[in-house]
Amino acid sequence: MAGCSTASSVETSAEETSTDGGAADDGIIRFATLPLTDDPTAETPIDAIVELLEAETGYTVEVTDVPNYSAVIEAIRAGHEDIGIMSGFPSALAVNTGEVDSLVAWPGDDEPVSTCLVLDDSPLHSLEDITPDTTIAFADPSSSSGYFMPVHMLDAAGLVMDEDFEVLVSGGHDRSFLALQNGQADVACTSTIFPSMAGQGDPMFPFEVDETRSIGESISMPVSISVLGNQGMSEAKREALLKALPVVFSAENEERLGLYGEGMTAGVDPVVEPGRDLFQPFVDIAAVADVDISDLG
Structure with a gap:
C-alpha cells in the first residue's frame, strides 16, 4: 500500500481499527480519490469534496489521492480507507469480490462511451x-x-x-x-x-x-461512477454517508466538484445501495474480452 500513501494521510492506530478490518467510528471518514477522466492532467477537487462531505456528515474527512484503481479497492477492502469513487468497470470488479459495497451509483446515460x-x-x-x-x-x-x-x-x-x-x-x-x-x-x-x-x-x-x-x-455504460465503501465501517458512519453522498455529489455542486461533477450523468438520480445486478452488464461485457470479473477475490 506504499503507493497509496501521501503526506495528507494519517495512520490509523490499533485502537481505531476494528478487528474485522474496518475502520471504527472514530469521527473520521477516510476517502481514497483518483482521477475519473482519461485526461491525466485533470485535478481532483479535493478541497471542495472535503468541505462538502464534512458539512453534510459532521465527520472529519481525510483524503488520500491514489492514481491506481486496484490500490483504492485494496485499501477499502483492508479497512485502510472508508470510501473511494471510480468508474463502472473497476466498481464492478470491486463489488464482485463480495468484500466491497457500492454505497451509491449513478447509472450512465444513453451516449456511446x-x-x-x-x-x-x-x-x-x-x-x-x-x-x-x-x-x-x-x-x-x-x-x-x-x-x-x-x-x-x-x-x-x-x-x-x-x-x-x-x-x-x-x-x-x-x-x-x-x-x-x-x-x-x-x-x-x-x-x-x-x-x-x-x-x-x-x-x-x-x-x-x-x-x-x-x-x-460503442454502447453506453450501465454505470457511470460509483462510491465504494468498506464493509467494516460503523453503521453510524455508513448511514451518514448514505444520506450525504447523493446531496454532495449533486447537480447543485457540479461546478465545485469539477471532474467528479462531470463524471455524474446529468438528470439521472443515483441508486443508493445498488445490488450486484446493476453491475452485471459489466461482467457480461468483460467476458467478451476473456476477462472474468464475476468472482474475483
Whole structure:
C-alpha cells in the first residue's frame, strides 16, 4: 500500500481499527480519490469534496489521492480507507469480490462511451471494412473506454480479437493516437471525449479538425461512477454517508466538484445501495474480452 500513501494521510492506530478490518467510528471518514477522466492532467477537487462531505456528515474527512484503481479497492477492502469513487468497470470488479459495497451509483446515460477512429484518408469506412490485416490500437486492458467497450463493440459486429484483426495495446490513449498518426495502427479505439479536442493543440489528441473520423461507436455504460465503501465501517458512519453522498455529489455542486461533477450523468438520480445486478452488464461485457470479473477475490 506504499503507493497509496501521501503526506495528507494519517495512520490509523490499533485502537481505531476494528478487528474485522474496518475502520471504527472514530469521527473520521477516510476517502481514497483518483482521477475519473482519461485526461491525466485533470485535478481532483479535493478541497471542495472535503468541505462538502464534512458539512453534510459532521465527520472529519481525510483524503488520500491514489492514481491506481486496484490500490483504492485494496485499501477499502483492508479497512485502510472508508470510501473511494471510480468508474463502472473497476466498481464492478470491486463489488464482485463480495468484500466491497457500492454505497451509491449513478447509472450512465444513453451516449456511446467509445469510438474507433481512422485517419480521414483511410480506406476503412465502417467496421465491416476491417480485415485480418487491420491493426487496431487499444489504450490499456484495464481501460473501460479504451479496451472493454470497444472490444465489446467489435465483437457485436462479428469481429474477434486476434482472428479478424490484429491487436496493438499501446499503453495509453495518447499512444494509440501516435500509433494511428505514424501508421503503426489503422484504427485507434478510444473514449468519445477525445475527438472534441481536435485542433486545440492538446498533446493528448494531436490531430486537427477533420483529420480523423469514426467508423463505429460503442454502447453506453450501465454505470457511470460509483462510491465504494468498506464493509467494516460503523453503521453510524455508513448511514451518514448514505444520506450525504447523493446531496454532495449533486447537480447543485457540479461546478465545485469539477471532474467528479462531470463524471455524474446529468438528470439521472443515483441508486443508493445498488445490488450486484446493476453491475452485471459489466461482467457480461468483460467476458467478451476473456476477462472474468464475476468472482474475483
